[in-house]
Amino acid sequence: MDSSHVSALQLKHxxxxxxxxxxxxxxxxxxxVVQAxxxxxxxLKEEIGRF
Structure with missing residues (x-):
């Protein structure tokens, strides 16, 4: 996966x-709401960690 995808995930995080x-x-x-x-x-953190 490219770094722009990781950057997008980090922004969402x-x-x-x-x-x-x-x-x-x-x-x-x-x-x-807080729990969700x-x-x-x-x-997202787990997904970022896969890269």
Missing amino acids: AGIERQIHEELSRPMPDAV LKKRKLA
């Missing part, structure tokens, strides 16, 4: 990290 941070900084963070975002982030 960073975006999800930002979404998690935004959700956690709310007065009443939604644990279900963390699962997506982990899946």
